[in-house]
Amino acid sequence: MGDIESENQDIENSIKELARNLLRDKEVDVIIGYTKGTVPLSSSPVFITREEDTDKLLWNNLCYVNLANYLAPRIPKLYDEEGQKLKVGIVAKGCVGRALIHLAVENQINFENIKMIGISCNGIINRKRIEKEIGEREILETSILGNSIIVKGRDFEETFPFDEYLNELCKVCKVKSPPNVDDSCVGECLENPVIEDDFNDISDFESKTSEEKWVYIKDTLSACTRCYACREVCPMCYCNLCFVDQNKPIWFGKTTDFTDIFAFHFNRAMHLAGRCVACGACSSVCPMGIDLNLITRKLEKIVKERYNFTSGMDKETVPPMMSFSMDDKEEFMMEED
């Protein structure tokens, strides 16, 4: 891997230039991208409509929100005053592209109105892990130097190796750039990508006994406050009314008793099988620092093994959860994993 800092600079320059061109040529009405956050270890999604504002666009390894989320909200956004759908340019790392493609497969969006500003993502920093490890010291500044993340505070400076402190999902990511569909991608994109994945990263977890897994899950999830940041940031959670919000009658308990927390997270996970695009935004935004990556990775693996399917790679393959075949494997229903 080259120098992260200069990679970031190149990506950012390319985003700015492509965004400027799209706005200037009136190919899009609005650009959705990232801008600098006001606190360390953050970035902020931004909507840009004027060419001169494209300088606000930024790329660094903290652009953790999956921007596809803004194209499939519960309440439609991105319409002009006459109710016409706006044409959108969207800064697309690989997982944003995958999310958009899967949303198109689920008939939620139409690529006619979308231009992806494709970039080759160089990974998102595991901000919650760093936050926890720094603990009760205030982080005032972060930067990248060589292959290190430098974290500075009032009277400390710490260095974290970049590769090790990426999001777990970024470490094993095989789709850094958005797959190109309908010629909607400008910039870096993948043509007909085929990915191989051995899922070795979760073999440790898989080798645990059921009891050990249960202890891990309980320990991980029990901090949940049910603020639903994970759900709200998820591009695939676009239901008008989430199962957990059903209240006529109530389907699921609303407390933070562990059974209720567990019911929420596992039902949400089930709903994401074969749909999750492994962007890791859910873990990046959790105020309590809950990391859901093992659960999403395991889901991804099951879907890959059973149905040879990876979400968001092309528009043609019918996802397993949208089809039915008499040959579908089902022995896993009886398995304890």
Added chain:
Amino acid sequence: MILLKDQVAKLYNELSEEYNFFAPVKEKGFIAYRKISNPEEIELNYFNSKIPPKEILFPQNEVLFEFKTDGKNVVEIEDRKDLDEKNILFGIRPCDAHSFDLLEKFFAFGDFQDEIFLKKRENSLLIGIGCNSPKSTCFCTSIEGHPFQKDDMDIFLVDLGDNYLVEGISDKGNNIIQRLSWLSKASKADVKKAQELEKKAQDLITTKLDLTNTSDILESNFGNEIWKEVSENCLGCGSCSFLCPTCTCFDVIDENAQYENRGRRIRIWDTCQFCLYTLHTSGHNPRNSNIERCRNRILHKFSYYPLNYDLIGCVGCGRCIQVCPVNNDLRTIISKINNIKTNEENVNV
């Protein structure tokens, strides 16, 4: 008086028989206020808790009462029996102590006295510690607070390094101090050091929000375009309000264990950011999008609170600034609001 840091265990031992002793502990990487059973759990090196200590008096899930049924009708209601228990909240910060004042205003507003909250509040003794090193996101001084604000505490401690300077603030607090006869006398040097720390702490607060006219501006700008801008990237999650020391909204539900002929009525934190919050039975939702929901959160704290209680409904702890997933920074929002006026004045001129 002086309390040595290694005497905190003694303090705990002396008071924990009579009081539930809540103190900051490290839990899953963050600070939380928990009822402790061993003084070694207490973490004395901390900024503030992730979830504000309001959760002690107003927990996320709170059983209001339990009931028995005969399978069809409620036959017996069992009220809470633990409300007379006494609590000590050790180590809370001035901003959070001030939030208890705001919570009390809300729970005692008008004809509706929330006995559960008020009883617990009455039975709680606050032993607060001043903030020697406020965070860059702290802005208590913008709302008449201070990192060494003592008024809302019963006993106030200043961290002098190896020991705490102890000051009784309320009668309740002074009574406790009298009981702790083993506390040593503070020297003039200790008092002087505390004053220096106070000055230093105040200087460390760099976030200054001008809230002088914010309430007036908000009142006359309900339909302003700014709300669209402010809510543009908001996801609609509840992290800002669930981690806010002054948010008080809750939902009430009945849980029924049908086959055991038992049930319980619980109140659970709710937030104006959620889709169900203002959803009418008809299906109509007057706050249908993030625009109205974001606006409500700001108006409640910076307009409705001043109108109803003559107080700002924010204590300047900065938690919402730190946790917002999309970095929708309250400081930026407030300065945008304050700018509305300037622009309009320009237009009028």
